[in-house]
Amino acid sequence: MRMLLRCAALLLAVTTMTVATRALAVAEVFELEPEYVYGKNRKPRLGYRKPEVFDPLSDQLYQSGYRDFPPTAIPDELKQVDAMTRVQKMGRIMVCADGWFFPFSRTTRKNEAAGIDIEILQAIAKKHGWEVDVSWVNMATRFGPGAPGGAYGRSIDKGICDIVLGLAETGDDHHMAGHKLVFTRPYLSTGFVLVTQGPAQGIKTLDEVKAQGVRIGVPAYSPMHEYAQANGLTHSTFFQNYQVIDALIRREVDAAMIWSGSISQARLEHPEAEFEMAKGYVPVPEMRWNSVWVVKEKEKELKQFIDQSFDEMLKSGEIKRIVERYGVPFYPPF
Numbered sequence: 620m621r622m623l624l625r626c627a628a629l630l631l632a633v634t635t636m637t638v639a640t641r642a643l644a645v646a647e648v649f650e651l652e653p654e655y656v657y658g659k660n661r662k663p664r665l666g667y668r669k670p671e672v673f674d675p676l677s678d679q680l681y682q683s684g685y686r687d688f689p690p691t692a693i694p695d696e697l698k699q700v701d702a703m704t705r706v707q708k709m710g711r712i713m714v715c716a717d718g719w720f721f722p723f724s725r726t727t728r729k730n731e732a733a734g735i736d737i738e739i740l741q742a743i744a745k746k747h748g749w750e751v752d753v754s755w756v757n758m759a760t761r762f763g764p765g766a767p768g769g770a771y772g773r774s775i776d777k778g779i780c781d782i783v784l785g786l787a788e789t790g791d792d793h794h795m796a797g798h799k800l801v802f803t804r805p806y807l808s809t810g811f812v813l814v815t816q817g818p819a820q821g822i823k824t825l826d827e828v829k830a831q832g833v834r835i836g837v838p839a840y841s842p843m844h845e846y847a848q849a850n851g852l853t854h855s856t857f858f859q860n861y862q863v864i865d866a867l868i869r870r871e872v873d874a875a876m877i878w879s880g881s882i883s884q885a886r887l888e889h890p891e892a893e894f895e896m897a898k899g900y901v902p903v904p905e906m907r908w909n910s911v912w913v914v915k916e917k918e919k920e921l922k923q924f925i926d927q928s929f930d931e932m933l934k935s936g937e938i939k940r941i942v943e944r945y946g947v948p949f950y951p952p953f
Contacts (some may be wrong), residue, residue, distance in 0.1 A: 620736065646915055647767075647812045648884070652749060652852060653724075656789070663753075670807070684862070685769070689710070691711065691713070693705070693709070693713075693778075694709075697709060698734075701917075701918060701920060702781040702914070702915070702918040702921040703865050703924060705781065705916070706749065706781070706921070708895060710750060711749050711750040711751065712740065712743075712744050712749055712750075712751050712752070712781070712782065713752045713779070713780045713781050713782075714740060714751065714781070714782040714783070714784055714785045715753070715754045715756045715770070715774040715775060715780040715782070715784070716734075716736060716737065716753055716755065716756070716783070716784040716785055717755070717756065717757065717758040717759065718756070718757070720758065720759075720785050721883070722734055722735055722883040722884065722896045722945040722946075722947055723736045723737075723784070723878055723880065723910075724736050724753075724784055724785055724920045731744045732796065732944070732945070735941055735942055735945055735947070736784040736785055736912075737753065737784070738941050739806065739938060740782075740784065740931065742941070743925075743928045748826070748832050752877050754774060754780050754829065756770045756773060756774045756783075758770045758781035758783075758785055758786075763791075763794060764783070764786075765794025765797065765798055765800075768782070770783065771783070771794075771798045771800065771913075772798075775798075775800065775913065776790075777868065780854050781914065781915070781921060782877070782914055782925070783800075783912060783914075784808040784912050785908070785910075785912075786802065786911050786913050787809070787908040787910055787911065788908055788909045788910075788911055789907065790907055792861065799915060799916045799917065800913050800914065800916060801913070801914060801915075801916045801922065802911040802912070803911050803912045803913070803914060803922055803925045803926055803929065804911070804913050804926040804927060804929055804952070805909030805910060805923075805929075805952030806911070806912075806929040806933065806938055806952060807909075807938060807942060807949060807950060807951065807952060808902075808907050808908060808909045808910060808934070808950045808951065808952050809878065809880050809910060809950065810878070810879055810902025810903075810908060811842070811846075811877065811878060811879070811902055811906040811907075812873075812876070812877065812878075812879045812882070812897070812900050812902060812907045812948065813825065813828070813874065813876055813894050813897040814875050814876075814877060814895060814896050814897065815873060815874045815894060815895065815897055815950075816867060816872070816874075816892075816893045816895070817870070817873045817893070818873050818875050819833050819873035819874040820873075820895070822874065822897060823897045823898065823899065824900075824918075825850070825852065825898070828852060828874060828947070829850070829852055829853075832853055833853065833874050834853045834854060834872055834873075834874070835852060835853070835854050835872060835874045835876055836854070836855050836856075836857055836866045836867065836872040836874070836875035836877055837855075837857075837863065837875065837876050838856070838858070838860050838863055838877070838878075839857060839858050839859075840864065842906060843876045843906055844856055846903075846905060846906055847876070851883065855871070855872055858876050860877045860881040860886075861885075863875050863876075864877065864885045864889065864892075865892050867892065868889055868891075874914065875928070876906075879902070879948050879950070880947055880949060882896060882946060882947060883945045883946040883947050901950065902950065907950065907953070909952045909953065914923060921922050923927070933951065933952075
């Protein structure tokens with residue numbers, strides 16, 4: 620009888636250990652790693668959650684002070700060296716980017732990609748085994764990034780970063796010399812593109828829009844508004860791209876000219892939308908601009924490195940693949 624009890628106890632112990640081991644294994648399989656974002660530790664979560672809409676006036680992370688400073692401290696001995704040496708010694712590229720400039724950059728990175736510029740930079744860094752540190756700045760100040768109190772004075776001029784992302788060559792670069800900054804070579808171009816729906820679907824050019832007398836929606840006080848007026852296009856104006864898109868949804872217009880970068884956000888926010896970009900449309904020269912980054916004029920080696928990286932990624936098609944993943948049409952620099 621005692622032998623039977625001992626055997627039963629031994630069997631129970633072995634079974635308990637097996638169940639515990641299996642439970643531990645299951646726990647290990649399903650354990651989630653926390654996601655660390657500068658200034659905030661996000662707890663691990665299961666399942667999809669709708670991407671956040673970023674607004675600087677209501678963003679607690681930005682307003683609480685995680686801005687205008689380098690996420691990683693720069694060692695004293697590397698503060699006065701050239702930027703390329705600093706990157707190589709620290710093993711990281713320190714950049715500044717707009718925190719709410721989707722699809723090029725944004726700070727919310729829970730369930731969605733960080734942005735075209737951030738991904739391009741990460742691809743460059745990965746090839747060299749480096750990391751990327753981003754300081755978030757507001758690029759959309761009233762008088763531009765180069766004005767007093769603008770983004771340049773609050774970021775790259777203070778040594779917070781070595782590169783500023785998210786710029787376009789518009790010809791209005793008089794502020795660059797005062798800050799001793801220069802543009803990198805362009806890596807893509809964006810512009811105003813034609814989108815149509817319903818009765819206007821099938822129209823592919825602005826010449827056809829004009830010939831058929833189709834009314835188009837355009838952003839008020841924009842270069843596209845001026846172009847429509849100068850070229851005799853029948854048009855209605857709406858404040859900013861998003862209201863032009865809302866007008867399309869409400870069927871107030873069946874054609875519109877919107878910034879190519881806004882198509883991605885429109886598809887996220889309005890999956891029910893029927894409008895599409897005119898197939899094969901290429902922005903007219905007057906409504907197309909090259910996208911660039913900004914570095915200090917004295918950092919010639921860093922600029923050369925970025926320029927060469929862009930060349931390689933354009934030739935391989937890597938930049939094109941990143942851009943189109945966001946639902947944005949890729950236009951090469953010109």
